[in-house]
Amino acid sequence: MNVALIAIVSAGALGLVLGVVIGLVAKAFYVEVDERVEGVEERLPGANCGGCGFAGCADFAKAVVDERATPGECPVAAPEDVSNIADYLGIVAEEKEKKVAVVRCAGDCANTVRSLYNGVRDCRSAVLVAGGAKGCDYGCLGFGSCADACPFGAIEIRDGLAVVHPELCVGCENCVAACPKDLIIMVPAAADVHVYCNSSEKGAAKRKVCKTACIACRKCVKASGEEDHMLVDGFLIRTNYENPPPPELVEASACPTTALRQATKHAAGAYEGALK
Amino acid sequence: MSDKPRKFKGGVHPKDSKALTESKPIQDAPLLDSYKVIMHQNIGAPPELVVKKGDKVKKGDLLAKAGGFVSVPLHAPTSGTIKAIDKCPGPTGIAVPAIEITADGEDEWGSPFDPIADWKSADPSELKQRVWDAGIVGMGGAGFPAHVKLSPPEGKTIDTLILNGAECEPYLTADHRIMLEHAEDVVCGAAIIARILGLETAVIGVEENKPDAIAQLKEIAGKYKVTVQPLPVNYPQGAEKQLIYAITGREVPIGKLPMDVHCVVQNVASAVAIVEAVVRGRPSIDRVTTVTGKPVVNPGNWRFRTGTPIEKALELAGGVNAQPAKLLLGGPMMGIAQSSLGVTVMKNTSGILLIAADEVSLYTSEPCIRCGRCVEVCPMGILPATISQAVENKRFDWAEELNVMACIECGSCSYICPSHRPLNQHFKRGKIEIQAQLRKKK
Numbered sequence: 001m002n003v004a005l006i007a008i009v010s011a012g013a014l015g016l017v018l019g020v021v022i023g024l025v026a027k028a029f030y031v032e033v034d035e036r037v038e039g040v041e042e043r044l045p046g047a048n049c050g051g052c053g054f055a056g057c058a059d060f061a062k063a064v065v066d067e068r069a070t071p072g073e074c075p076v077a078a079p080e081d082v083s084n085i086a087d088y089l090g091i092v093a094e095e096k097e098k099k100v101a102v103v104r105c106a107g108d109c110a111n112t113v114r115s116l117y118n119g120v121r122d123c124r125s126a127v128l129v130a131g132g133a134k135g136c137d138y139g140c141l142g143f144g145s146c147a148d149a150c151p152f153g154a155i156e157i158r159d160g161l162a163v164v165h166p167e168l169c170v171g172c173e174n175c176v177a178a179c180p181k182d183l184i185i186m187v188p189a190a191a192d193v194h195v196y197c198n199s200s201e202k203g204a205a206k207r208k209v210c211k212t213a214c215i216a217c218r219k220c221v222k223a224s225g226e227e228d229h230m231l232v233d234g235f236l237i238r239t240n241y242e243n244p245p246p247p248e249l250v251e252a253s254a255c256p257t258t259a260l261r262q263a264t265k266h267a268a269g270a271y272e273g274a275l276k
Numbered sequence: 277m278s279d280k281p282r283k284f285k286g287g288v289h290p291k292d293s294k295a296l297t298e299s300k301p302i303q304d305a306p307l308l309d310s311y312k313v314i315m316h317q318n319i320g321a322p323p324e325l326v327v328k329k330g331d332k333v334k335k336g337d338l339l340a341k342a343g344g345f346v347s348v349p350l351h352a353p354t355s356g357t358i359k360a361i362d363k364c365p366g367p368t369g370i371a372v373p374a375i376e377i378t379a380d381g382e383d384e385w386g387s388p389f390d391p392i393a394d395w396k397s398a399d400p401s402e403l404k405q406r407v408w409d410a411g412i413v414g415m416g417g418a419g420f421p422a423h424v425k426l427s428p429p430e431g432k433t434i435d436t437l438i439l440n441g442a443e444c445e446p447y448l449t450a451d452h453r454i455m456l457e458h459a460e461d462v463v464c465g466a467a468i469i470a471r472i473l474g475l476e477t478a479v480i481g482v483e484e485n486k487p488d489a490i491a492q493l494k495e496i497a498g499k500y501k502v503t504v505q506p507l508p509v510n511y512p513q514g515a516e517k518q519l520i521y522a523i524t525g526r527e528v529p530i531g532k533l534p535m536d537v538h539c540v541v542q543n544v545a546s547a548v549a550i551v552e553a554v555v556r557g558r559p560s561i562d563r564v565t566t567v568t569g570k571p572v573v574n575p576g577n578w579r580f581r582t583g584t585p586i587e588k589a590l591e592l593a594g595g596v597n598a599q600p601a602k603l604l605l606g607g608p609m610m611g612i613a614q615s616s617l618g619v620t621v622m623k624n625t626s627g628i629l630l631i632a633a634d635e636v637s638l639y640t641s642e643p644c645i646r647c648g649r650c651v652e653v654c655p656m657g658i659l660p661a662t663i664s665q666a667v668e669n670k671r672f673d674w675a676e677e678l679n680v681m682a683c684i685e686c687g688s689c690s691y692i693c694p695s696h697r698p699l700n701q702h703f704k705r706g707k708i709e710i711q712a713q714l715r716k717k718k
Contacts, residue, residue, distance in 0.1 A: 116601075118638055120698050129613050130614055133615065137371055
C-alpha cells in the first residue's frame with residue numbers, strides 16, 4: 001500500500017515539475033507564426049508541382065506573404081484562386097493569362113521514318129544514340145520524358161508521339177525542360193490552332209522523313225488574308241500567338257500535310273489516319 | 277620500368293575481328309568532287325570561320341582559326357572553291373555546321389608552313405606552336421587538341437611520354453597499319469613530342485596481338501632513344517588511364533588528368549600527323565581510317581581527307597553484299613551509331629564499321645540480377661549496376677556520389693551484362709545531366 005502511494009506521489013510530482021518546465025520553455029521559445037501563410041496555402045491548389053520555382057506550395061505561400069512572389073506566379077492557380085488570395089492578403093492581383101503546353105510535332109510512328117532503337121526507353125537517354133533514332137532531327141521521340149514529368153497526367157504518348165490534353169494542362173512548365181528536342185512551348189490557352197512541326201529543314205527533306213511536316217506552302221498564311229495569324233520563319237510557318245488564329249483557319253487553309261491542327265481535336269485523335 | 281607491364285583491374289576480351297583488315301595496306305583515297313568539312317571536330321571550343329562562300333582555297337589553306345586555347349584550326353582538304361557553309365549530318369545524329377568545298381581537281385598545295393627539318397635543335401615552343409597551327413587533335417577517337425596536352429600548367433612536371441599504339445578496339449587496324457608502314461614517322465613523332473616536353477625518352481605501348489608492328493618499331497626505336505612496350509591483350513588497354521597504369525604503375529585519381537601523375541599520352545596517328553606538320557610543313561587534313569565489317573565487300577584501310585562522306589568511303593570499299601543493320605563511327609565497343617550516310621570523316625574518325633543484320637541480336641533489357649560481373653570488369657573500379665539504378669531513377673546526385681563521372685564509357689559492363697542492361701547509355705545520360713547541373717550552379 002505504502003509502496004503504491006510513494007510511486008503515485010513521486011510520479012505525480014515529477015509530472016508536475018516537468019509540466020511546468022515544458023510550459024516555461026514553450027513560452028520562452030515561442031516562434032511568431034504568420035497565420036496568413038497557412039491561409040494562403042489553403043487557398044492554393046496544393047499540387048506541389050514546383051512550377052513556381054519554390055519548393056512546393058507551403059514555401060510559395062511563405063514567399064507570397066513575405067512579398068517575394070505574387071499570387072499570380074502559381075501556374076496552376078485559376079484566376080479566381082489568384083484574386084481570392086489577393087483579397088485575403090489585401091493586395092491587388094495582376095491579370096494572369098492561362099498558358100498551356102504544346103508539343104510541336106505530329107510525327108507519330110505511322111507518319112515518320114524511324115530506325116530500330118533498342119536502348120533505354122527515355123527521351124533524354126535515347127537522344128544520345130544518333131540523335132534519337134527518328135528520321136527527323138527535330139521530332140518527338142515519343143519515349144515520354146515529358147509525360148513522366150507532368151504531375152497532372154496531361155500528356156499522353158500515343159503511337160510514339162507526345163500529345164497534350166489542353167483541358168488537363170495547368171501550365172506548370174515541368175514538361176518544357178524534360179524535352180531534349182525543345183519541342184514544348186507554353187502558349188496562351190485561348191489559342192487552339194498550332195503548327196505541329198518544328199523542323200527548319202527544307203520542305204523536300206522534311207517530306208522524305210515525315211508525312212505531317214510543315215512544308216511552308218503558305219496556304220495558311222494566305223487563308224488568314226490581311227491578318228498576320230501565321231508567321232513565316234524560313235522553311236517553317238509558326239503561329240503568331242500575339243494574334244492567334246481562329247479555329248476556322250484550319251479548315252480554310254486545308255493544310256496538305258495536316259501540320260496545322262487544332263489542339264483540342266489533335267488531343268481527341270481527330271487527325272489520325274487523315275493522311276493516306 | 278619493368279619489362280613486364282602491369283595488368284590493370286578488370287577489362288573484357290571481345291572477339292577482335294581484326295583479321296578482316298590487318299593485312300590490308302593503307303591506300304590513298306582518290307580525290308572527290310566535293311568535301312564537307314565539319315566545323316567542330318575537336319573537344320573544346322569550335323573554331324572560327326575565316327573563309328566565305330565563293331572563296332578560292334588551296335590545299336592546306338586555313339578554313340577556320342582556333343576559337344580559344346582548347347580549340348584547333350581547320351584546313352582545306354584540297355584546292356577548290358567554297359561552295360557553301362551549310363549544315364551536314366553530324367556524328368551524334370544532330371545536323372552540324374560544315375564547310376562544303378568543290379574540288380578543282382588540281383589538288384594544289386598552298387603554302388601553309390615552312391618545314392622545320394632541324395627539329396632536334398628547334399625551340400620546343402616553336403614546335404608546340406606548329407602542332408597547334410596544324411590543327412592536330414587526338415586521333416585515337418577523342419579529338420582532344422594535341423597542343424593542350426603538350427602544355428602542362430605551371431608546377432606540373434612531366435616525366436613520361438607514352439605513345440598509344442594499343443588499338444584495343446575490335447575491328448580497327450588503322451593504327452596497326454600506321455605502325456607497320458610509317459614506323460619511322462611514329463618513332464620520330466615520339467621524339468618530337470618528347471623534345472616539346474623537355475624529355476629524353478618516350479615509350480610506345482602496343483598490344484601483343486600486333487607482333488609485326490612491335491618488331492618493326494623496335495628496329496627503329498633505338499635511333500631516337502624510344503622504347504617499345506608490348507602490352508597484354510585486354511580491352512580497354514588503349515584507354516589513357518589504363519595505359520598509364522600498365523606502363524608506369526601510376527594510377528590517375530578520379531577527376532585528375534594524366535599530367536597529375538606526370539604522364540602525357542598521345543596516339544600514334546597523332547604522332548605521325550605531328551611529323552607531317554613539323555618536318556613536312558603540312559596541316560592535319562587527312563587520316564587513316566579502317567572501313568570494315570562483315571557486309572563490306574572489300575574492307576581495308578584508307579587515307580581519307582577530312583570531309584569525305586561515309587557513303588563515298590563505303591563505295592571505295594566495294595559497297596556491301598548484305599543488308600547492314602548498323603553503321604558505327606569507331607569500333608564496336610565505343611563507336612557511335614549513325615543514322616545517315618552523309619556524315620563525313622573527321623580528324624578523329626578511326627573506323628567506319630558496318631554490322632550485318634544476322635550479327636545483331638535484339639535483346640530486351642532484363643532486371644539486374646546482382647551478379648556483379650559489371651563490377652568485376654569495370655576498369656575504373658566503379659559500380660555499374662548501382663549507378664545504372666541511380667540514373668534510371670533520376671537520382672543523379674546519388675550517381676555522382678558513386679563516381680559516375682569517372683566512367684570512361686568503354687562499354688565493358690554493357691558487353692558482359694547477362695541481363696543485357698544498357699548500362700553504358702545510362703552512364704552517358706548521367707554524366708550529361710550532372711554536367712548540366714554543374715553549369716547551372718556556375
